[in-house]
Amino acid sequence: MKAFTPEIEVAIARTRDEVAALHSELVRNGLVAWTGGNVSGRVPGADVFVIKPSGVSYDELSPENMIVCDLDGSIIPDTPGSERAPSSDTAAHAYVYRNMEHVGGVVHTHSPYATAWAARGEAIPCVLTAMADEFGGEIPVGPFAIIGDDSIGRGIVETLSGHRSRAVLMRNHGPFTIGRDARDAVKAAVMLEDVARTVHIARQGGEPLQIPQGAIDSLYDRYQNVYGQHAKAVLP
Numbered sequence: 001m002k003a004f005t006p007e008i009e010v011a012i013a014r015t016r017d018e019v020a021a022l023h024s025e026l027v028r029n030g031l032v033a034w035t036g037g038n039v040s041g042r043v044p045g046a047d048v049f050v051i052k053p054s055g056v057s058y059d060e061l062s063p064e065n066m067i068v069c070d071l072d073g074s075i076i077p078d079t080p081g082s083e084r085a086p087s088s089d090t091a092a093h094a095y096v097y098r099n100m101e102h103v104g105g106v107v108h109t110h111s112p113y114a115t116a117w118a119a120r121g122e123a124i125p126c127v128l129t130a131m132a133d134e135f136g137g138e139i140p141v142g143p144f145a146i147i148g149d150d151s152i153g154r155g156i157v158e159t160l161s162g163h164r165s166r167a168v169l170m171r172n173h174g175p176f177t178i179g180r181d182a183r184d185a186v187k188a189a190v191m192l193e194d195v196a197r198t199v200h201i202a203r204q205g206g207e208p209l210q211i212p213q214g215a216i217d218s219l220y221d222r223y224q225n226v227y228g229q230h231a232k233a234v235l236p
Helices: 006-028 090-099 112-120 129-135 151-160 182-203 213-225 229-234
Strands: 038-042 048-051 067-070 105-108 167-170 174-179
Touching: 006 038, 006 048, 006 182, 038 090, 038 182, 048 090, 067 090, 090 105, 090 151, 105 182, 112 167, 112 174, 112 182, 129 182, 129 213, 151 167, 151 174, 167 182, 174 182
Parallel strands: none
Antiparallel strands: 038 048, 038 105, 048 067, 105 174, 167 174
């Protein structure tokens, strides 16, 4: 078994708790069906992350059966949950963590509206202020890739590197989101499905109106740097 310091053991336990609990948000927000979808979280201060086991019902998920992997996607032996197979998307998550050091959480769902855009290989245009706030522009499309190795992870990184969006629509597959931690990535997944649905509905009545780039930049800056209690606490 890999030896961790007491501080890292505590961080792993906290990440297990958080990742296990956040899977219920995927169900509550209608983002997943059956056992599809997954949440992972990077453990602060360590080159490991926590991810759900493959094919296990959401009702059966608990901190104890979350799986700890290194950044190559290999299970850390003799840790709780290590007897189970990790999510089939583990290699993709690991690739993102290895190549995007600022990312602390990754989420994959098959949420219906966002996945419908992915099936068409069509980016979601930035026609809502909520999109400008949360994603800083359109939701881009990533390349088609087969599950099983890090191909999906490479597509995520290639598409989102240098892009303000925290969401990508992997073509013919579905959405992946990233965040500063697992909770932030889940929030992005929830917001992505909301805007995917709203823009789809808007298109039924005609072509939605694009927001000018200058307005997108202003909205994004305000939401990311001024909006919320943390920002208000540091304002004069």
